[in-house]
Amino acid sequence: MRSAAFTNRPLYSGELARLAGVSTDTVRYYERRRLLPAAPRSASGYRLFPPAAVARVQLIRGALSIGFSVSDLASIFRERDGGGAPCRRVRELAAEKLVALEARLRDLQSWRRELRHTLAEWDRLLAKTPRGKRARLLEALAATHPESHTRRSLPSVLARGKQKQEKQQ
Numbered sequence: 001m002r003s004a005a006f007t008n009r010p011l012y013s014g015e016l017a018r019l020a021g022v023s024t025d026t027v028r029y030y031e032r033r034r035l036l037p038a039a040p041r042s043a044s045g046y047r048l049f050p051p052a053a054v055a056r057v058q059l060i061r062g063a064l065s066i067g068f069s070v071s072d073l074a075s076i077f078r079e080r081d082g083g084g085a086p087c088r089r090v091r092e093l094a095a096e097k098l099v100a101l102e103a104r105l106r107d108l109q110s111w112r113r114e115l116r117h118t119l120a121e122w123d124r125l126l127a128k129t130p131r132g133k134r135a136r137l138l139e140a141l142a143a144t145h146p147e148s149h150t151r152r153s154l155p156s157v158l159a160r161g162k163q164k165q166e167k168q169q
Contacts, residue, residue: 008051009051010040010048010049010050010051011048011049011050011051011053011054012042012046012047012048012049013027013028013039013046013047013049016049016053016054016057019054020053020054020057020058020061021058021061022057022061026057027047027049027057028047030057030060031047033070033074034074034077034078035056035060035070035073035074035077036049036053036056036057037081039053060073066094066097067094067097067100067101068093068094068097072093076089076090076093114145118141118145121140121144122135122137122140125137125140
């Protein structure tokens with residue numbers, strides 16, 4: 001039996017979701033956010049998507065996986081579906097995402113070096129501390145690593161990345 005994706009018949013939301021490897025909630029969300037064109041309804045009210053929607057959902061998933069936001073994609077698809085050619089803007093957005101990713105990687109590498117150094121210091125303190133006694137590791141950390149405005153902690157780096165993603169969606 002041939003898959004509905006290879007025929008010209010419309011696909012119900014569940015079929016589209018199954019063929020594209022996403023949930024039906026995801027399909028509805030993409031339609032609401034205008035990543036998928038509004039689907040006409042059957043007589044009984046079910047959404048009917050064209051078979052090409054499978055490729056569109058896969059394209060969306062690929063773009064999201066490399067850092068494009070839902071808002072980015074909605075804007076790109078609006079231009080594209082209106083007959084425009086947003087290719088240069090797509091390239092520019094991808095380049096911006098690479099710059100942001102490289103900055104986050106530098107922050108994470110710096111934090112990793114600092115944490116390795118801190119652990120080595122703590123190992124030295126623990127070696128001198130009798131079992132059952134407090135080594136006061138956090139106090140030692142505060143004394144030797146005062147908060148710097150130029151250094152970001154891992155939680156702040158991760159939170160910043162999450163906030164950017166939420167803003168973009």
